[in-house]
Amino acid sequence: MDDRKLAVLRAIVTDYVRSREPVGSRALVERHRLDVSPATIRNDMAALEEEGYIAQPHTSAGRIPTDKGYRLFVDRLAQVKPLSRAERGAISAFLAGAVDLDDIVTRTVRLLAKVTSQVAIVQYPVVASAVIRQVDLIRLNGSRGLVVLVNSAGAVRQYHVDLGDCDDGDLVGLRDRLNRTVAGLTPGQAANRLGGLIDQVEPESRPLTANLVAGLADLLGGDPTTRVVVGGVGNLARFADQFETAIKPVLEALEEQVVLLRLLGEATSEVTVRIGQENEHANLAAASVVASGYGDSDESWASLGVVGPTSMDYPSTMASVRAVARYVSQILAEG
Amino acid sequence: MDDRKLAVLRAIVTDYVRSREPVGSRALVERHRLDVSPATIRNDMAALEEEGYIAQPHTSAGRIPTDKGYRLFVDRLAQVKPLSRAERGAISAFLAGAVDLDDIVTRTVRLLAKVTSQVAIVQYPVVASAVIRQVDLIRLNGSRGLVVLVNSAGAVRQYHVDLGDCDDGDLVGLRDRLNRTVAGLTPGQAANRLGGLIDQVEPESRPLTANLVAGLADLLGGDPTTRVVVGGVGNLARFADQFETAIKPVLEALEEQVVLLRLLGEATSEVTVRIGQENEHANLAAASVVASGYGDSDESWASLGVVGPTSMDYPSTMASVRAVARYVSQILAEG
């Protein structure tokens, strides 16, 4: 692909992103220093269209980029523009005041929505290397009991359990035994050890123990945390004219935690972009996702990102997502 | 207010809710058995307009109800229509499969969104009579510590704390002392007792104790639980034509937990309706909220409801909200 054609594609993408209107050959040479005539550009455009990078909404209209065109743009042309000093300052200041993990996540999602003017998604960080600190077994009322699991990252999870006719002494014994079995271990190790526990307890405690072990295994084996927070949905307002096709499906997709997680994808340290059809979810065929992993080195790790129209400003968005991911990582590392 | 005028208002509201178009005098007599001529209706309409119950978008258009009109409609005219057997069956079946509290809330919000075709809001139930079962003080890493509070309803809350140079023995002592102080008490009682704790501990533990007490007081004094879940935002799609004025503000309001809680208002056993301007939040001036308290007798209590356009079908919506509230209450009482 020759240089000028790439330049033309880049120009089309940037202009279209700015104006949301099909861009023609004349406007192109006027607004970008292409130093050739519109006719030449037209030839290039015809070629680009032939190759599927751009399309014409109808005859006698300018061209708009296709998903494939955006893809090429993102892969080859977008120099991620660094944020200004002021922007970086604002990001850092906004995050600096956070007092705990909830607060960090809440602030991050707002920040991301604000700086990108798009819908932001932030996954709660998962501490991969966290070990189990404590298991608690508490009687709530009658035979209703609660198991509380705390790990070294400070994450707390719990589930209800039926204690049967187990008395308080047995409960304490069982709790201590559970603690001795799993405290200090990673979830994976703990899950392994739990299997053997059932044989070590008195026969009369076995049903309850089996119950507890099954519940803990669920908690330990499942995804460490699946919580995802969404914000900035109001930013979809700019596309109200295409509500049915562009907004409603996205809103629906955003209600499903599972979808959100898949959307963010594997956490990678680089910013990844999924454009239009590249998203597996059909509801997001008209949307793009810009995501990045973030976290405190290898210790804790998760993803954050934004969802917007395929015609978003990729360089800025990618820069913002990357910057936010880095600053949040930094905050996490410090606190 | 004479009977026929009320009938006319009711007819206008029902027709407008159905068609979303201003309704004129002729259509009114045709579609409702009013047994008078359009001219008569026009006189009534003029009077109703004079009194502020209906309005004309422009000359030569029909009338639409005002907020005041909807209010009168809801107060005096709407006989809440009972749901059909099938509907009740569906509601009950949908909720019956819930396995725990999270599941109940999630299902409820979906159900409510579905049956009303509007945006549903459900607050997590608060167990007013719950007492504190256990306070845990756990060392996570170095001086990072975690306080975990469990009440008899199974609600778990936690916050981070700096342990300073407190050693593990002191930690256990402090934990036991905290437990002796607050276990078995309601949040209110506990908050009172905590004040005196600081004087009972060794001088060297005082800074940490003060810290802990302050944190616990925050937790106990604040709203017991402020979690609110929203669903069915895609149902706003029907009003895409007025995105800027009607949808965007609502979307923005829905992102604020605090706003949501205020929106649901005090939990009452009856269905309450707030129409348009009656909502305190300016973003919701074009929306109505139909809410109801729900819960297991006086033990646990919270609110749920829906947000929709002022031109919603109040009788149906109120019936649905009431039915869902009752069924959820029932499920909570059983499990």
Place this chain on the structure above:
DNA sequence: TCCTGGCACTCGCACTGATCGAGTGCCAGT
């Protein structure tokens, strides 16, 4: 070989003016 200016053509969009009809208010008559 590549670029350019010119030219004929297409087609969506914005504007216009005319028509239609739903709806109203008012009034005189039962």
Place this chain on the structure above:
DNA sequence: ACTGGCACTCGATCAGTGCGAGTGCCAGGA
């Protein structure tokens, strides 16, 4: 107190028109 009749208003709809942005193609020049 209700009704039928009448004149009037005014938004919505629609066809017709002109404009202009944009294209593809082609012949000529660097």
